[in-house]
Amino acid sequence: MSDSGTTAENGDPLQTAVWRLRSRGCWTDAAALLEPHGAEPAAALQRAALLTERCLYTGDGWAEAEEALRGAEAVAGDDEERGAAACERGQLAYASTLLGVRDRADEARSALGRAAALIAPAARSRALLDFRRGLLAENVADAPQAARAAYRRAHAGATAHGDTLLLSFTWRHLAGLALRDGELAEARHGFAESLRIREELGYLVGTAPALAALADAEPEPEAARLRTEAARLFRLLGGVPTWLASHLTPSPAAT
CATH class of the missing domain: 1.25.40 (Serine Threonine Protein Phosphatase 5, Tetratricopeptide repeat)
Structure with a gap:
């Protein structure tokens, strides 16, 4: 949206x-x-x-x-x-x-x-389409290169049209691919930008996932702090999003 x-x-x-x-x-x-x-x-x-x-x-x-x-x-x-x-x-x-x-x-x-x-290629809604094609490439086709290209097109389109919320999603998913490739600095930057935007917009339901994603790129004890905050918001919203629960458990190094 x-x-x-x-x-x-x-x-x-x-x-x-x-x-x-x-x-x-x-x-x-x-x-x-x-x-x-x-x-x-x-x-x-x-x-x-x-x-x-x-x-x-x-x-x-x-x-x-x-x-x-x-x-x-x-x-x-x-x-x-x-x-x-x-x-x-x-x-x-x-x-x-x-x-x-x-x-x-x-x-x-x-x-x-x-x-x-x-x-149309220049339409505002094209950026959202590109993002969703990236999701399909990454999570269904397991084609990270195609996903990265689609996310970058979506990121550029969202920037051009001032779609700030979509930018929070493109930042996050580009960061996820960076983390997958071991590019920790790039991943931290992208996750942090995604979190910043969601907090500024007041997108509460998307803030816990952003906190948990950033935690995956941070060392302890910062990762544990981020997951604790994500878990607090998760409980506040009644366990939504449901798929987040498995990402809120502490890493073995923190236990």
Whole structure:
């Protein structure tokens, strides 16, 4: 998703309210605010994206996300809107595959490929598409080089369009690949930038994962401190994201 509502610059009370709920992991409540605007392509897509994000963070709500996505696809009126809906379908299929709910990797590839054919190269939404193609390359195809290239395109696009929240994701995933290659200084910098952005935006539901990621690149005792803070936020949010729990255990060197 874009960073709609993360600042007060546009003065849109609806987007501000949606962001406040989303940033605290209240995706269902945020989506409910958009439901009366379901005939508007942008609102329908944003609602589908919120419910897809809930699936990725909680492993639940697949039927609701699918229904919202079909609604967004139905009201899309031009190539940009149809491409954005295809990008969201690719993300839902990717989340299902990643979390082991159902293998929908082929559907994810097809949907993201369709989005690439519909979304103009210079469009704002292209950066999000590139990022999601990177996720698929890294976590499904196990193709880190292709993933790095996609993340770099997404990073450049997010920078050009001022999509600060997306930058927090590209920083984090580029740092993850750097860590995988043993480039600790680069990894620490990327993870720290991701964490800084999320804290500045108040993206609470994404702060614990950012803390845990930075901990993986830091020596003890700093790593233990970061994981302790991540665990505190994780508990505060009721165990969301669910997949984070396994990353919060202390390393053998710290025990």
